[in-house]
Amino acid sequence: MGGQREIITFIILVNLILFVFIIGMVYFVSQFRKRKILYEKELAHIKMEYEKAKLQVEVDAQKETMKKIGKEIHDSVGQKLTLASIYLKKNGVSSGNYLGNNISEISELIDESLTELRQLSRTLVNAERYQTRLQDLILLETKRIQNMNGIRVEVEQNGEFDLDEDAKHNIHRIIQEFLQNSVKHAQCSQIKIDLNYEENQLQVKCSDNGVGFDLQKSNGPGVGISNMKKRVNDIKGRAEFLSRKGEGTQFTFFVPY
Numbered sequence: 001m002g003g004q005r006e007i008i009t010f011i012i013l014v015n016l017i018l019f020v021f022i023i024g025m026v027y028f029v030s031q032f033r034k035r036k037i038l039y040e041k042e043l044a045h046i047k048m049e050y051e052k053a054k055l056q057v058e059v060d061a062q063k064e065t066m067k068k069i070g071k072e073i074h075d076s077v078g079q080k081l082t083l084a085s086i087y088l089k090k091n092g093v094s095s096g097n098y099l100g101n102n103i104s105e106i107s108e109l110i111d112e113s114l115t116e117l118r119q120l121s122r123t124l125v126n127a128e129r130y131q132t133r134l135q136d137l138i139l140l141e142t143k144r145i146q147n148m149n150g151i152r153v154e155v156e157q158n159g160e161f162d163l164d165e166d167a168k169h170n171i172h173r174i175i176q177e178f179l180q181n182s183v184k185h186a187q188c189s190q191i192k193i194d195l196n197y198e199e200n201q202l203q204v205k206c207s208d209n210g211v212g213f214d215l216q217k218s219n220g221p222g223v224g225i226s227n228m229k230k231r232v233n234d235i236k237g238r239a240e241f242l243s244r245k246g247e248g249t250q251f252t253f254f255v256p257y
Helices: 002-094 097-125 134-149 165-186 223-234
Strands: 152-158 190-197 201-208 238-243 249-256
Touching: 134 152, 134 165, 134 190, 165 190, 165 201, 165 223, 165 249, 223 238, 223 249
Parallel strands: 152 190
Antiparallel strands: 190 201, 201 249, 238 249
16 A cells, blocks of 8 residues: 555656646746747837938938038029029110010029029928928919910919928929920910819819810820829829810829828
């Protein structure tokens, strides 16, 4: 009987030791996994902070570069254009009436270019503080066209929304391209720009009453139209182009915001 008790006691002790060992192993593996997960999270956080710091350094370097470019535009190109405008105005006073009128128009064009250069310079130097309404940029273009070409330009706006600078810049350039194409090729007497701010998008419709052209017979869109469509794509918009011979041209695009 004594031997059997010793064997049973031994078996119980062995089982108890195995049980404790298994529990210890499970605890050890569990703690190891927790520590590994925590380590991986900390490592991922360190990597993310490093990437943020690296990106911030790059952004700061780009901002500094933009500031330098902005100052160069203001100090170099801007000053030369200012002098050119002054010389033209002086010559316009002493010239004949017809020549004087032409010089006056050229001087006005230079002044408008100066305004755009100053705006660009301010944007590059301090983009956060510089804001210009889209309609003001468009009115600057339409005024020049009406003064120099005698073409009637109408701008209508329905609603208003604060667009970001990138979208505003691209929309301005698209409208500018359409106006220039109409003046050069359409032989039109009237151009219309409609800005409709809807619930989640801006609809811009540019149209003229010029000669138009047959899209089926043309050799595809010209460089100007391609540039406009590319700019629309850059701001994640969509565009519709319509033109018929003798019925003018219409370019409509939609910009989400």
